[in-house]
Amino acid sequence: MKPFFLPLITLCFIACSCSKDSGTSSTNTYSSTDGTTTNNFSRLYAKLYNVVSVDSSGSTNIIIKTTDVPDHKSPFFGVGNAKYEAYNGDNPSFDTKINLMGTISDPTLLSQSVTFTIPRYPTVASTHSSTTGGAIGIGRNGVVFFNQYNGTGAALDDLEINNADQYLGHPTPSVAGAQYHYHYEPKWLTSKFSNTAFMGFLLDGFPVYGPYENGVKITTSMLDSYNGHVSATEDYPNDKIYHYHVISASSSVPFVLKLAAPYINGGKYYGTKGTVN
Ligand SMILES: [Zn+2]
Numbered sequence: 116m117k118p119f120f121l122p123l124i125t126l127c128f129i130a131c132s133c134s135k136d137s138g139t140s141s142t143n144t145y146s147s148t149d150g151t152t153t154n155n156f157s158r159l160y161a162k163l164y165n166v167v168s169v170d171s172s173g174s175t176n177i178i179i180k181t182t183d184v185p186d187h188k189s190p191f192f193g194v195g196n197a198k199y200e201a202y203n204g205d206n207p208s209f210d211t212k213i214n215l216m217g218t219i220s221d222p223t224l225l226s227q228s229v230t231f232t233i234p235r236y237p238t239v240a241s242t243h244s245s246t247t248g249g250a251i252g253i254g255r256n257g258v259v260f261f262n263q264y265n266g267t268g269a270a271l272d273d274l275e276i277n278n279a280d281q282y283l284g285h286p287t288p289s290v291a292g293a294q295y296h297y298h299y300e301p302k303w304l305t306s307k308f309s310n311t312a313f314m315g316f317l318l319d320g321f322p323v324y325g326p327y328e329n330g331v332k333i334t335t336s337m338l339d340s341y342n343g344h345v346s347a348t349e350d351y352p353n354d355k356i357y358h359y360h361v362i363s364a365s366s367s368v369p370f371v372l373k374l375a376a377p378y379i380n381g382g383k384y385y386g387t388k389g390t391v392n
């Protein structure tokens with residue numbers, strides 16, 4: 116049987132065997148309205164919520180701590196929990212069970228202790244490092260982003276996609292810690308804040324925005340190979356900033372989600388990545 120999801124320890128230590136960097140780099144033409152000539156996304160730190168702490172007192176990094184427990188309901192809270200909500204999405208094949216190399220688990224999401232240390236003034240990297248399994252960023256609600264691959268670096272298969280709940284999140288298998296995460300459009304955030312809103316940060320400190328901009332649905336063909344571009348956003352209407360976009364997920368069924376890949380990131384970071392522990 117095809118491995119579904121490797122344990123987190125494996126995720127953390129096996130980087131995807133991506134080929135040599137063939138990414139394109141956006142023109143670095145952004146400017147800041149925050150009083151410096153470097154990227155400064157401080158007005159976005161204030162939009163983080165449902166996190167343990169945000170420490171922006173350091174000169175080079177901001178430190179964000181989260182339990183990674185979503186502020187929305189999910190089937191993965193487990194029956195009996197106040198935040199349990201039965202699946203009510205549009206995928207008839209949804210299943211809470213996860214197959215990990217032949218071992219079936221039915222995880223209840225667990226509180227984590229995750230610390231992100233990300234650049235305060237992000238800059239484009241000279242060598243773009245690959246995203247790996249595990250957290251690659253943090254949603255504005257404290258839930259972590261994973262990339263578009265499973266633990267082996269392969270595209271997500273039907274089994275994993277069928278495990279995405281109505282907000283398009285799910286936990287890792289029990290043996291891997293049952294860590295809740297989003298691979299795709301974080302439906303809770305786009306419905307709560309709008310589909311053009313700030314969604315969170317990737318580990319390189321560049322922000323992630325929703326799947327629309329100026330009334331236009333963003334497609335990967337409009338973005339660079341990292342799933343980002345330089346333009347004004349609703350938080351920086353008079354500036355050009357580098358930012359990523361999540362791609363719209365019009366349905367939760369596998370063939371639709373597969374067409375939308377990559378979802379949050381193109382497999383490499385645009386900027387120099389920070390750390391996550
Ligand atoms: Zn996953």
Ligand SMILES: [Zn+2]
Pocket residue numbers: 324328344346347348358360
């Ligand atoms: Zn944009």
